[in-house]
Amino acid sequence: MSIDYMNTILRPMLEGAQVTILLFFIVIVFSIPLGFLLTLAVRSSIKPLAWIAQAYIFVVRGTPLLLQLLVICFGLPMLPGIGEFLVLPRFMAACIGFVLNYAAYFAEIFRGGLLAIDKGQYEAAQVLGMNKWQSFSRIILPQMFRVALPAVSNESITLVKDTSLLYAVAVPELLHFAQTAVNRDFSIVPYFFAGLIYLIITFILTIVLKKLEKRMKFE
Amino acid sequence: MSLIEVAKLKKAYGDIDVLKQISFGVNKNDVVAMIGPSGSGKSTLLRSLVHLENIDGGSISIAGDYLVNEGIYAKPPEIKKITAKMGMVFQHFNLFPHLTVKENLEIAPKMVKKELSMVLEKRSRELLAKVGLENRASAYPAKLSGGQKQRVAIARALMMEPEILLFDEPTSALDPELTGEVLQVMKDLAEEQMTMIVVTHEMGFAKEVANKVVFMDKGEILETGKPNELFDHPKNERTKLFLQRVN
Numbered sequence: 001m002s003i004d005y006m007n008t009i010l011r012p013m014l015e016g017a018q019v020t021i022l023l024f025f026i027v028i029v030f031s032i033p034l035g036f037l038l039t040l041a042v043r044s045s046i047k048p049l050a051w052i053a054q055a056y057i058f059v060v061r062g063t064p065l066l067l068q069l070l071v072i073c074f075g076l077p078m079l080p081g082i083g084e085f086l087v088l089p090r091f092m093a094a095c096i097g098f099v100l101n102y103a104a105y106f107a108e109i110f111r112g113g114l115l116a117i118d119k120g121q122y123e124a125a126q127v128l129g130m131n132k133w134q135s136f137s138r139i140i141l142p143q144m145f146r147v148a149l150p151a152v153s154n155e156s157i158t159l160v161k162d163t164s165l166l167y168a169v170a171v172p173e174l175l176h177f178a179q180t181a182v183n184r185d186f187s188i189v190p191y192f193f194a195g196l197i198y199l200i201i202t203f204i205l206t207i208v209l210k211k212l213e214k215r216m217k218f219e
Numbered sequence: 220m221s222l223i224e225v226a227k228l229k230k231a232y233g234d235i236d237v238l239k240q241i242s243f244g245v246n247k248n249d250v251v252a253m254i255g256p257s258g259s260g261k262s263t264l265l266r267s268l269v270h271l272e273n274i275d276g277g278s279i280s281i282a283g284d285y286l287v288n289e290g291i292y293a294k295p296p297e298i299k300k301i302t303a304k305m306g307m308v309f310q311h312f313n314l315f316p317h318l319t320v321k322e323n324l325e326i327a328p329k330m331v332k333k334e335l336s337m338v339l340e341k342r343s344r345e346l347l348a349k350v351g352l353e354n355r356a357s358a359y360p361a362k363l364s365g366g367q368k369q370r371v372a373i374a375r376a377l378m379m380e381p382e383i384l385l386f387d388e389p390t391s392a393l394d395p396e397l398t399g400e401v402l403q404v405m406k407d408l409a410e411e412q413m414t415m416i417v418v419t420h421e422m423g424f425a426k427e428v429a430n431k432v433v434f435m436d437k438g439e440i441l442e443t444g445k446p447n448e449l450f451d452h453p454k455n456e457r458t459k460l461f462l463q464r465v466n
């Protein structure tokens with residue numbers, strides 16, 4: 001296998017990998033705060049808000065991400081009347097689908113994190129005179145993130161691999177270029193490189209997350 | 220002078236009356252030991268004083284101000300001001316695990332009273348020295364023994380400069396060999412005239428340090444007296460029975 005050949009298949013794949021990584025960061029940056037807001041909504045004392053949030057999480061987690069992406073990219077524009085306004089650039093539509101989906105998973109993770117916090121923490125803060133907001137922001141939240149971090153790590157590794165679903169909505173990314181090369185050259189090598197690139201990304205991510213977990217161990 | 224005045228306090232969980240018409244008083248500089256069998260309502264009573272529980276009837280006044288007057292609570296800002304006069308030490312310490320010892324001590328006065336960090340650092344250093352932990356200021360709670368944790372919790376409560384300290388079984392979660400160091404700190408506080416209510420199973424401590432013992436059973440105060448009276452000559456049958464069982 002010549003260097004030249006590797007160059008011709010790797011170059012587009014690395015460009016595709018940029019799309020993969022861009023999607024990853026967009027989803028992390030938007031779905032974590034959105035997921036946290038969903039957690040607050042689920043725990044809200046305003047009952048209708050809590051019900052809507054719960055229903056949202058139920059639907060999103062109970063249906064395949066692929067289906068959701070297809071609906072957002074191809075389904076919504078077919079709606080009579082409003083459909084034409086729902087035609088978005090394909091990559092943006094896919095980002096919205098991913099963010100909406102991952103937010104529901106993060107919401108569940110954060111909810112679990114809150115449940116894991118002992119009620120003595122709230123009581124100690126109250127007896128020391130802190131108000132609800134002070135105790136939530138300074139005592140409860142940091143502990144919630146610490147408890148949630150391993151699950152958040154897990155979810156973000158899954159996200160790296162889920163980005164390959166872009167393939168199904170025809171946004172050119174890593175896997176797309178690999179498949180193109182496979183079809184053109186009738187060779188298994190591009191698949192192998194694609195797998196290697198995913199591995200490198202998840203490996204780096206794992207190291208970063210482990211560092212973060214270590215820093216948040218509080219020992 | 221009466222610092223705490225409780226009259227006809229009632230508290231129920233559903234159909235169960237946990238506190239039935241409790242009345243008692245605590246004077247300035249009193250060290251009150253509260254004893255009684257499990258489920259008698261000792262924790263609930265203590266928690267009612269600092270408004271961790273809402274009571275259903277009766278009155279609680281702290282240093283002359285009503286927290287609750289005949290079942291009617293003061294306004295929230297008033298409640299805050301009144302409960303700020305009390306500090307509480309819990310059985311399970313409830314230290315903040317994501318903060319260092321020093322941060323555990325300083326966070327509340329910094330956020331609640333907006334005190335200067337210079338002032339807080341001085342006070343936290345002094346209080347840590349007082350509980351014998353001046354060299355653990357930068358440790359996280361996970362690295363401390365149970366006895367050390369409870370001493371930090373006491374220092375943390377003192378940082379808010381309360382007039383009254385409440386202890387709910389402060390040594391019950393500790394290995395027997397670690398109770399001594401915590402009891403010693405409490406003894407020192409008593410000698411400095413700190414007003415304290417201590418729910419405890421440590422009869423030795425109650426005898427030695429308290430000037431008043433309250434015996435509770437089934438949501439009632441059955442007997443109150445000086446330690447030597449109550450321990451050596453209990454009047455109530457159930458007090459006698461309880462003391463026989465624990466000795």
Ligand SMILES: Nc1ncnc2c1ncn2[C@@H]1O[C@H](COP(=O)(O)OP(=O)(O)OP(=O)(O)O)[C@@H](O)[C@H]1O
Nearest residue numbers: 232233237255256257258259260261262263264388
């Ligand atoms: N949140 C609650 N809901 C329902 N019942 C409760 C609750 N908290 C306490 N109780 C009941 O109230 C009664 C008094 O409880 P409390 O914890 O005050 O007793 P205690 O004297 O502190 O006992 P212990 O020595 O075991 O700590 C018990 O019967 C307990 O089961």
Ligand SMILES: [Mg+2]
Nearest residue numbers: 261262263387
């Ligand atoms: Mg108790």
